[in-house]
Amino acid sequence: MLTDEQRDALVRWKDLLEESGLERALTRDPEAKAPEIPEQFQVLVRLFDENPEVESRELEACIPGDVLTTLEALGLLKRVADKFESPYRLANHMGLWLVSEKVSPQAKCYYGNDSFELSRMLIGAEGDVLDLCSGVGPQALICARTAKHVTAVEIEPLATRLFWINAAMNGLTDKVEFLTGDLLAPVAGRKFDLISCNPPFMPVPAGVPYPVFAGGGNDGLDIVRRLMAGLPEALASDGRCEVVGAVLGDAAGPDLAAFKKMAAESSLAVIVDCRTREELQGKTLKQLVGMAMVEGKEEEVDRAFRNHFASLNATHLYCFLLHAVRAPSPMVCSSFWDGSGMGFRMETFP
Numbered sequence: 250m251l252t253d254e255q256r257d258a259l260v261r262w263k264d265l266l267e268e269s270g271l272e273r274a275l276t277r278d279p280e281a282k283a284p285e286i287p288e289q290f291q292v293l294v295r296l297f298d299e300n301p302e303v304e305s306r307e308l309e310a311c312i313p314g315d316v317l318t319t320l321e322a323l324g325l326l327k328r329v330a331d332k333f334e335s336p337y338r339l340a341n342h343m344g345l346w347l348v349s350e351k352v353s354p355q356a357k358c359y360y361g362n363d364s365f366e367l368s369r370m371l372i373g374a375e376g377d378v379l380d381l382c383s384g385v386g387p388q389a390l391i392c393a394r395t396a397k398h399v400t401a402v403e404i405e406p407l408a409t410r411l412f413w414i415n416a417a418m419n420g421l422t423d424k425v426e427f428l429t430g431d432l433l434a435p436v437a438g439r440k441f442d443l444i445s446c447n448p449p450f451m452p453v454p455a456g457v458p459y460p461v462f463a464g465g466g467n468d469g470l471d472i473v474r475r476l477m478a479g480l481p482e483a484l485a486s487d488g489r490c491e492v493v494g495a496v497l498g499d500a501a502g503p504d505l506a507a508f509k510k511m512a513a514e515s516s517l518a519v520i521v522d523c524r525t526r527e528e529l530q531g532k533t534l535k536q537l538v539g540m541a542m543v544e545g546k547e548e549e550v551d552r553a554f555r556n557h558f559a560s561l562n563a564t565h566l567y568c569f570l571l572h573a574v575r576a577p578s579p580m581v582c583s584s585f586w587d588g589s590g591m592g593f594r595m596e597t598f599p
Contacts, residue, residue, distance in 0.1 A: 251323075256417040258319035263346050263418045265312065266339075269293070276341045297339035302332040323414060337411075342387045343368055347415050349385045355542070358385050358408045359462035366524065366570055367447050367493040374399075376442030379483065381432055381476065384462070385411045386425075388445045393424040396443070401427045402435050405461065432472065433479040440485045448472035450494035451537060452566070454557035457550055458542040468561065469495050470507050477511040477519075477573065484575060492571040496521070497529075497563035498585075504563070508571075508581045518576035523567040523585035529558050533566060 251259070266272070269290040275298060286294060292307040305328065308317060320326045325348060326333050337348050340360060349360035364387040371388055374396040380389035383401035385408055393399045393416075401412060406429050416422045428435040452469035453459045465471050473494055480490055496503045503523055512519045527533040534554060541550045558564070567585060 251413055251417050251422075255319050255323065256422065258316045259414065259418040260420055261313070262316050262320065263420075265316070266293070266341075266346060269311070272341045272344075275339055293339075296333065296335055297337065302329065302334045305331050305333055308333050323410075325414070343372075343391060345387065345390050345415070345419050347385055347387055347390075348411055348418075350411075356460060356462065357405045358411050359460070360385055360387060363493050363568070364388065364447060366568075367445060367491060370491045370570060370572070371443070371445055374443050376485075377440075378443045378445070379436060379439075379441040381444065381446040382448045382472070383412065383427070384408055384447070386415045386427075388447060389425055390415060390419055390421055392443065392445065393421045396424070399425045400436060400439075400441075401425060402430055402432065403427070404429070404431050432475055433483055436483065439483070440488070441483060442485050442488045444476075444480070444483060444488065444490040446472075446476055446490070446492045448476070448492070448494065451540070452495070452497055452557075452561075452563075453537075454553045457553055460540060460542065463540055465494070467557075468497055468507065473571070474507070474511060477515050477517065480517060480573060481515050481575070486575065488574070490571075490573040492573070493569070494571060495566055495568045496523075497558070497561055497565070498526075498567050499562065499564045502585050503565075503567040503569070503583065505581055505583055508583075509579075512573075512576075512579040512581050516576060516579055517573045518578075518580045519582070520572040521569050521581065521583040521585075522572070523569045523583065525568045526586050527566050527568075529554075529564055529566055 270286055271290060271293060289311050292303050295301055296303050325337055326335050338351050340347050347360060350356040350358045368388055368391045371391050374392035376397055378392040378396045378399045380399060380401045383389050383403040386401055389399045389401040409427060412427050416425050449463050450465040450469045451463045453464045473492060498504045508519055508521055537554055538547060538551050543550055
């Protein structure tokens with residue numbers, strides 16, 4: 250946990266960022282337009298977005314001394330001779346300020362655009378909330394603005410420090426708790442009005458080393474299956490669960506067999522809203538291969554992915570938002586773009 254002095258300095262750091270007009274400059278929202286930033290604060294964009302070294306005098310000119318000292322003490326800045334560098338990204342997430350690691354195969358505390366999609370489903374959260382696979386806290390902190398209490402669970406211990414920095418920077422430390430553990434295990438016996446989860450969801454062939462924040466197993470649904478199995482015990486009677494993820498399919502639509510099985514086994518009504526459809530070749534395949542933790546074996550990994558998808562008869566990847574509630578009769582509804590130019594269509598499976 251942080252000291253009172255550190256929490257106060259982080260709040261003033263957040264206020265400085267907002268007063269400097271950096272909110273839109275450092276957003277990860279792809280729809281946001283880049284604003285003009287006063288020259289003296291452009292150094293902050295370079296440092297936390299482009300991540301070069303910057304001259305010490307440039308930071309000292311725009312950040313109060315005690316705030317700069319706090320950022321150094323917390324490891325957010327590193328002084329190298331007469332320069333500063335930072336191993337972290339700084340982002341504005343729907344009005345919240347977040348620190349996370351830069352995206353790389355070695356990153357353990359990831360933050361990406363998928364958090365925007367899920368967070369939009371959590372605006373106005375009420376009651377007791379559980380945020381799983383919490384990472385540095387984007388979903389947990391969005392919920393904490395309105396919910397009674399939020400419990401964040403993350404299996405990666407290194408996320409703890411960044412989570413509490415982000416909670417303090419946004420003035421939300423009194424609304425949240427952070428538990429280190431595996432999915433629902435740390436909250437066994439408790440029930441929640443809302444459960445959110447941003448799990449690793451990329452489909453990865455066996456034997457290919459992959460970042461812990463990205464690899465979701467053979468079909469990308471390993472953690473989603475475990476979550477759905479535990480929902481009957483963890484959800485309040487009128488509670489709901491929101492998940493972001495990806496599912497394999499073909500040109501005609503996503504393969505919903507796994508969701509039908511999950512719904513039937515856990516007595517859930519599940520809506521799978523597929524927001525994007527990408528062919529498993531070209532840029533998408535290159536990105537999947539590029540995230541593998543290998544060096545000099547890209548061609549081998551490329552073949553492994555191609556063979557893996559062919560064995561599953563998968564030609565497309567559908568990114569979805571999943572909504573689940575308790576139900577008298579299990580049900581799966583889906584919406585997805587079918588490529589015909591007719592928009593979305595809905596299918597229901599009793």
